[in-house]
Amino acid sequence: MTRRDATDRYESTTRLIDIVFPGDTNHHGTLFGGTGLALMDRVAFIAATRFGRTPFVTASCERIDFRQPARVGHIIEFTARPVKAGRRSLTVEVDMVAETIIGHQRHICTRGIFHMVAIPQGEGAAHYALPELVPEEAPERNDAxxxxxxxxxxxxxxxxxxxxxxxxxxxxxxxxxxxxxxxxxxxxxxxxxxxxxxxxxxxxxxxxxxxxxxxxxxxxxxxxxxxxxxxxxxxxxxxxxxxxxxxxxxxxxxxxxxxxxxxxxxxxxxxxxxx
Structure with missing residues (x-):
């Protein structure tokens, strides 16, 4: 399998939206840091797999900055964007934003970098390489x-x-x-x-x-x-x-x-x- 044409891949920027429930929080009523980190890793994995269309594993994460907490009842939105691609390594940037239902006040809770490694399998695995990273156009406004x-x-x-x-x-x-x-x-x-x-x-x-x-x-x-x-x-x-x-x-x-x-x-x- 050779390096694929970037136009063949699916939109790789991925969003995961969830709601903070009481079972996800500590005694302060804020989202557990580990829960937030796990969701960030999950959306990074989805974004990486959509980009490369091959199995990935997380190699490391860095610069996980917890700025503000997400509280019970907040909508939390995770956005993952591939920002650097090597032959089999991919760097994914993930933002976590909390949003209040009343007032629609939004603030960044956490931002981090995840390094993912492709582990292609089957015929052609030895020759597999990730596609070239091409900047995506700004998405059109969509209320959905x-x-x-x-x-x-x-x-x-x-x-x-x-x-x-x-x-x-x-x-x-x-x-x-x-x-x-x-x-x-x-x-x-x-x-x-x-x-x-x-x-x-x-x-x-x-x-x-x-x-x-x-x-x-x-x-x-x-x-x-x-x-x-x-x-x-x-x-x-x-x-x-x-x-x-x-x-x-x-x-x-x-x-x-x-x-x-x-x-x-x-x-x-x-x-x-x-x-």
């Missing part, structure tokens, strides 16, 4: 939420396929983040209208949930969510599931509350009363 993860054995059944419940939970999380960012306040799940599964997802595959607000009422939001599966080494992608969720914005007493006035006009449905 995209979340990536890898399917691990504890998320799969005896046949090595991701549990349907795990897929639904992941789609619901993406819908929650999309609705929260749009509403600018806490939201709760009111209903799941329909979920259609098109194919199964195997252990080791990347799953990517994309969620967007499709309709807005007085205090309710309809969220359209699609779940993609992606083969880690070939980059082949498939639509795995689609779902529609209804979220309701609530106040501090958990009662339905009006959605902010500056909602995008194109998704506002005239006459919709909401919840």
């Amino acid at each position: 939420v995209a979340m990536v993860e890898i399917v691990f054995p504890d998320q799969a059944n005896g046949a090595g396929r991701m549990f349907g419940g795990e897929a639904i939970a992941y789609m619901t999380k993406a819908a929650f983040v999309a609705a929260s960012r749009y509403a600018g306040r806490l939201v709760v799940l009111a209903s799941s209208e329909r979920i259609d599964f098109a194919r199964s997802i195997g252990i080791g595959e990347i799953v990517e949930a994309r969620a967007r607000v499709s309709r807005v009422g007085r205090s309710s939001l309809s969220i359209e969510t699609k779940l993609w599966s992606e083969h880690l080494l070939t980059g082949e992608r498939h639509i795995t599931a689609t779902g529609h969720f209804t979220m309701v914005a609530v106040d501090k007493d958990h009662r339905p509350a009006p959605i902010r006035d500056n909602a995008p006009a194109e998704v506002v449905s005239p006459g919709e009363g909401g919840a």
